[in-house]
Each structure stands twice: as C-alpha cells, then as structure tokens.
Amino acid sequence: MILNGSCLCGRISYRISCVREDAEVILCFCSVCRKANGSAFSANLRVRLSDFELESGEESLTTYSSSPGKIRVYCAHCHSPLYHIKESEADYLTVKLGTLDSWNQTLSELPRREIFKEEALPWL
Numbered sequence: 001m002i003l004n005g006s007c008l009c010g011r012i013s014y015r016i017s018c019v020r021e022d023a024e025v026i027l028c029f030c031s032v033c034r035k036a037n038g039s040a041f042s043a044n045l046r047v048r049l050s051d052f053e054l055e056s057g058e059e060s061l062t063t064y065s066s067s068p069g070k071i072r073v074y075c076a077h078c079h080s081p082l083y084h085i086k087e088s089e090a091d092y093l094t095v096k097l098g099t100l101d102s103w104n105q106t107l108s109e110l111p112r113r114e115i116f117k118e119e120a121l122p123w124l
C-alpha cells in the first residue's frame with residue numbers, strides 16, 4: 001500500500017512507501033492534540049520513519065514542540081499539521097491522517113488504538 005499526502009496549500013507533499021504490520025491508526029482525544037489540530041480529536045497513522053519520504057516542500061516545514069521531545073511539524077504557509085515525531089521513538093513518525101490524498105479502505109484493517117479517551121469531549 002502506497003499512501004500520498006499533502007498540506008492544504010500543496011507546497012508540501014509526502015509519500016508513505018509501505019504500511020507494515022506494525023503500523024497503527026491512533027485516535028488521540030487529548031487536549032493538546034485538540035488545540036494542535038483545531039479539531040475535536042486527532043486521527044493519526046504511525047509508520048516507520050524509513051517508509052516516509054518527503055516529496056516536495058522541505059523548505060516550507062516548520063515545527064512546534066508541544067512538550068519536551070515531541071515535535072509537531074506544520075506547513076509554514078498554510079499551517080496544516082502534517083506529522084509529529086517523538087525523540088523517544090526515533091524510528092517512527094506519526095502522520096496526521098487528514099492530510100492523506102489517497103484513502104485506502106485497507107487502513108480500516110490496521111490495528112486501531114484510542115488514547116486519552118478520558119479527555120474526550122463529552123458530546124463526541
């Protein structure tokens with residue numbers, strides 16, 4: 001499975017060349033992800049860093065460290081949140097699923113984890 005994604009303005013595009021067995025969909029309901037994504041929760045795909053390739057727009061990447069060791073990566077122009085990396089899990093990268101351009105139904109077959117459910121907005 002090859003996945004392609006991009007930011008809202010299109011300057012940054014990326015490709016995930018392979019979604020391996022250890023990939024997982026992570027839905028995070030924490031208050032930090034809500035603010036970082038401007039959304040009620042964040043939908044993520046955790047993949048191996050070696051399977052992620054930036055195709056264009058490297059010069060447009062900008063980062064924000066929301067907590068020590070966690071770096072959130074955005075487009076400096078349109079501010080789409082693209083992915084985050086954790087220094088404690090240096091071999092992995094977590095892509096923001098809303099930036100995918102190619103949806104593939106097989107994503108629903110991946111393991112799915114919901115985290116910080118206790119912080120979820122009550123109306124969800």
Ligand SMILES: [Zn+2]
Nearest residue numbers: 007009075078
């Ligand atoms: Zn952009």
Ligand SMILES: [Zn+2]
Nearest residue numbers: 028029030033
């Ligand atoms: Zn979170």
